[in-house]
Amino acid sequence: MQMDSFRAMNSEIVLIAQGELSQVTPGFLAARTFIEASERRFTRFSEQSELSQLNRSAGAWLNVSPDLFEVMKEALVYFHKTNGLFNPSILPNLKRAGYTRSMDEIRRFGADPQPATQSQTFDSAFASIQFNDLARSILLPPNMQIDLGGIAKGWIAERAARLLSEYVPACAVSAGGDMFLIGYPEGQDFWEVGLEDPRAPETNLSLLLLQEGAVATSSVVKRAWKQGEISRHHLIDPRSGEPANTRWLSVTVLAPHAAAAETFAKAFLIANEDDAYLLRLQNPELTALAVDADGNLVTLATPKEIVNVPR
Amino acid sequence: MKLWKSIIRIWITLTSLVSFLIGWAVLAHSPKPNPFKASDLPPMPELKPVPSLEEIMYSGQSSFNSIQVIPRTVFLRTSGS
Numbered sequence: 001m002q003m004d005s006f007r008a009m010n011s012e013i014v015l016i017a018q019g020e021l022s023q024v025t026p027g028f029l030a031a032r033t034f035i036e037a038s039e040r041r042f043t044r045f046s047e048q049s050e051l052s053q054l055n056r057s058a059g060a061w062l063n064v065s066p067d068l069f070e071v072m073k074e075a076l077v078y079f080h081k082t083n084g085l086f087n088p089s090i091l092p093n094l095k096r097a098g099y100t101r102s103m104d105e106i107r108r109f110g111a112d113p114q115p116a117t118q119s120q121t122f123d124s125a126f127a128s129i130q131f132n133d134l135a136r137s138i139l140l141p142p143n144m145q146i147d148l149g150g151i152a153k154g155w156i157a158e159r160a161a162r163l164l165s166e167y168v169p170a171c172a173v174s175a176g177g178d179m180f181l182i183g184y185p186e187g188q189d190f191w192e193v194g195l196e197d198p199r200a201p202e203t204n205l206s207l208l209l210l211q212e213g214a215v216a217t218s219s220v221v222k223r224a225w226k227q228g229e230i231s232r233h234h235l236i237d238p239r240s241g242e243p244a245n246t247r248w249l250s251v252t253v254l255a256p257h258a259a260a261a262e263t264f265a266k267a268f269l270i271a272n273e274d275d276a277y278l279l280r281l282q283n284p285e286l287t288a289l290a291v292d293a294d295g296n297l298v299t300l301a302t303p304k305e306i307v308n309v310p311r
Numbered sequence: 312m313k314l315w316k317s318i319i320r321i322w323i324t325l326t327s328l329v330s331f332l333i334g335w336a337v338l339a340h341s342p343k344p345n346p347f348k349a350s351d352l353p354p355m356p357e358l359k360p361v362p363s364l365e366e367i368m369y370s371g372q373s374s375f376n377s378i379q380v381i382p383r384t385v386f387l388r389t390s391g392s
Contacts (some may be wrong), residue, residue: 003386016386150392177390196390204388219391250391 001185004028009039009153010103011176015160018186019168027167031160035175038159041067042152044091045102051148055091059142061132069136071148071155071259072129078151078263079126083278085267087238089126091145097243098227099234111227149234150266154178154216154258178216180258198222198249198291205297210254216261218269219250237270244270247292251300254287264288268300276300 002024004015015031017024041050050068064072075088098111130139140146153175161173161180170183172191181191190211194204198221208215220243223234237244251269255261268276268288280286280301288301 001386011392014387153392172387174387174389176392177388178392179387179389191387194388196388198391201390208389215389217389217391222391252389 002028004032006032008035009043009156009175011153012174013176014172014174014179015164016172016174017164017168018170018183023167027164027171030167031164031173034163035156035160035173038067038152038156041065042071042148042156044147044149051146054138054140055145058140058144061135061137061139063135063137066136069131069138071152072138072146073131074155074259075146075148075151076126076129076131078259081260081283082263082267083275083282084126084238085270085275085279086151086263087126088146088148088151089144090236090238090241091147093236093241094147094234096241097232097234097236099223099232103223103234111232114227114230150178150216150218150262151259154180154214154262158214158258178214178258178262180214181210181212183212195252195289195291195297196250197295199293199295205291205295208252208254213254213256214258214261215252215254216258216265217250217252218262218265220244220246220269221249235266235269246270248290248298249293251288251290253289253301256285260286 002017002019002021006013013032013035015028017027019027040046040048043049044051044055046052050065054062054064054068054072075086078086079088096114098114099106100112101109125141125144128141129144131137132139157173157175157178158180161171161182164171164173165182168183170185172179172181177196179193184190190209193208193210193215195206195208196217197203197205198219218235220233220235224232226232233243235244235246236242246269248269251265253261253265253268255264264279264283264286265288267279268290271279283301286301288299290298290300292298
């Protein structure tokens, strides 16, 4: 197994590949180039990014790249599939909660204070976004601001893994712990993935033996900060417009695609009991594991994989 | 008054006797219960032996998670974003 790691999208990117060095090296280079180019396209922290351009053009049609068009369409699909719990149009609330610059900068310089404006809610506004397939253009409703954070990261990880798999028989791409797995390590028919204990990041709560596909974790402790005296995190509940008040520290979802894993991890974390029940009924193929404040690992949706807990 | 008491006593005695005889006759002519036969009982289901805890845990059909220590280095970790 060959491994490469670097920093992008404010996350640790890990590339793992099985194969000859002559295949792995160009594969890693292709994956890294794709990830860095995609970061420049999807970041909201750069005025030059295509996403920032889309946000500035709210209220008017904008021709966009195939990649942004695809991610935005997926975002709308998962907005509906999660019954609105995943909603990328919460960017104004995210900024109001102090997430105005990258997490690396917030950790270094602290968060902006809360403005005097009231928080807005965006229950269904995202559904009114329009697409023109022929012109490959998007119309955001006036004043709508989009943050593609998690779904873009998952989409990039899956695309990079598929790109890498053109060079090697088995590979994995992890973007800040959200990953996509193709093939299997030599001599195994599963991937070993540690599930980080959100209370003690240096330890694993369990070891997941996973099949090919995507795994993503949403956590209220990973991207968290203080806004004055108030503790904040980046998972906004679109119904309240505030950082979600949830009983879980983290939720991990296994799914066939990264966008599904990302969005349902967020949705299950925000969901109350009734919402989670509905999500389970509507999406029986998902596996979702949650960790509560006491470190208990709770199955929220049907587990297909075996969970091994090292003690 | 004495005669009246005697009449009542005789009436009570006669009605008791007649009621007893009627009851006797009804029971004597009622259908008899069937005698008990063990072969008339419905067949009992055959119970499988109770599986051990290990069999339940490793059968793949239970809600138990298989727990074991794997002393290996983990390259990949999912941690939350």
